[in-house]
Amino acid sequence: MLSYTEENYLKALLQLTFETGLKEEAGTNELAVHLGVKPATANDMLKKLKQKKLVEYQRYGKSSLTGEGKKKAIYIVRKHRLWETFLFKKLEFSWDEVHEVAEQLEHIQSAKLVDKLDEFLNFPAFDPHGDVIPNAKGEMNIPEKKTLLEEVVGHTCTMVGVKDNSATFLQYVDKLHLGINQTFKVTGRQAYDNLIEIEVSGKTFNVSERVAENIVIVCKDCKAGKKNKKSAA
Amino acid sequence: MLSYTEENYLKALLQLTFETGLKEEAGTNELAVHLGVKPATANDMLKKLKQKKLVEYQRYGKSSLTGEGKKKAIYIVRKHRLWETFLFKKLEFSWDEVHEVAEQLEHIQSAKLVDKLDEFLNFPAFDPHGDVIPNAKGEMNIPEKKTLLEEVVGHTCTMVGVKDNSATFLQYVDKLHLGINQTFKVTGRQAYDNLIEIEVSGKTFNVSERVAENIVIVCKDCKAGKKNKKSAA
DNA sequence: CCATAAAGTTAGGATACCCTAACAAATGTT
DNA sequence: AACATTTGTTAGGGTATCCTAACTTTATGG
DSSP states (O other): OOOHHHHHHHHHHHIIIIITSSOSOBOHHHHHHHHTSOHHHHHHHHHHHHHTTSEEOOTTSOBEEOHHHHHHHHHHHHHHHHHHHHHHHTSOOOTTTHHHHHHHHTTOOOHHHHHHHHHHTTOOSBOTTSOBOOOTTSOEEOOOEEEGGGOOTTOEEEEEEESOOOHHHHHHHHHTTOOTTOEEEEEEEOTTTOOEEEEETTEEEEEOHHHHTTEEEEESSSOOOOEEOTTOO | OOOHHHHHHHHHHHIIIIITSSOSOBOHHHHHHHHTSOHHHHHHHHHHHHHTTSEEOOTTSOBEEOHHHHHHHHHHHHHHHHHHHHHHHTSOOOTTTHHHHHHHHTTOOOHHHHHHHHHHTTOOSBOTTSOBOOOTTSOEEOOOEEEGGGOOTTOEEEEEEESOOOHHHHHHHHHTTOOTTOEEEEEEEOTTTOOEEEEETTEEEEEOHHHHTTEEEEESSSOOOOEEOTTOO
């Protein structure tokens, strides 16, 4: 059983490496800054987590998660994002309020709770910020985000966010039967006025370029982004 | 801000005094046993909580909560029982599984979360164990429990539990449109066969004595039980 | 290629919570 | 009332997490 604090270090390492994308390792200072502690403190914990075989660490070197450490970190992220989704969808929290509370909820220990929550929310793929929710197997594909404007005709995509947060825009989005986690198909493009034709749960709409460039989506039909399975080293 | 541990001590004191009913004070050893720690540890904490003016404590004396301490303890109980209700009603946990997880969830800090959860659950009055959930004002009336068999005709009562946990019985209860937190009225009693007539959300049913003695209720029309408001000393 | 800056480490100390062991007060028994 | 038992307290120590300050290693750049 990991402590609250140990879990936070694992999550931080995940965010500094795989999630941020480019790097595979993180420095001690960098980690300390991320967690709001002093380098000396982070150093202590790195040694402890190395003991537990959750982190790869060597004196004066960069650190990274082991397979096991990564698996645990992804599980914490899964819980965090499921709770964010719960707060947003069921308890009417706004997207900017969910993070703080989810930081606490992510440490609740109960496998059954996580599974049931996932089911209760209907197995959401993205959280209210448009970030991927790792599935029950610990798989977390990070698809590339783009706007609807950039999507290819014929592809099916999922809305994960908006660029315009105004009430007017959000109401319009709602009218188009769109919303976070809503999956739909781009069925065509009008040659004359460039309107984008989409099919959302059986209904067809035409969307202007102005609107399309403010809708953030991911597309599984396009080349997949980085694949971050728990098994990846 | 109270620590996780401090909160547990306050809750324990509440349970050993007001909740259990008879006593107004608790001893150091008693408290230690309740929390699974040694008396020396409980002693340290009592001194600390006295400093914070949450507990009344004197060397070699019994301890009790101050008004402020009691208010905080009741709030923790409120959170605990709301989470139990959530797990039971929304996530299909059984009544005996909810406690352990709620022990963790009760420490989550977010006033908005508590309010929204309460609303989401439709302001339940009782948790899955039939215990009263303190309301948003910190009021916690502890009504006397009895069986439906003992209820007076004309009174309105709320089901808070069952004595028989068999599937057969629970299904029957369901058929009568009854369940935890369901409020209904006892409208009559058939002189001939002693069946009890109740009115549940507009529908009328006749219940046998056999069934009635297995349904635990509380009645607000009968003399109220102990009233434990946060303001009580 | 060496001096300085940046990054990382160690030692020693603080606090929160828990323990054991020895001691002190209160209670109960006759 | 005197002693035994129960109850409560203190002193001293352990672990986890954090800190500061002094130090070492690595990286940088003239």
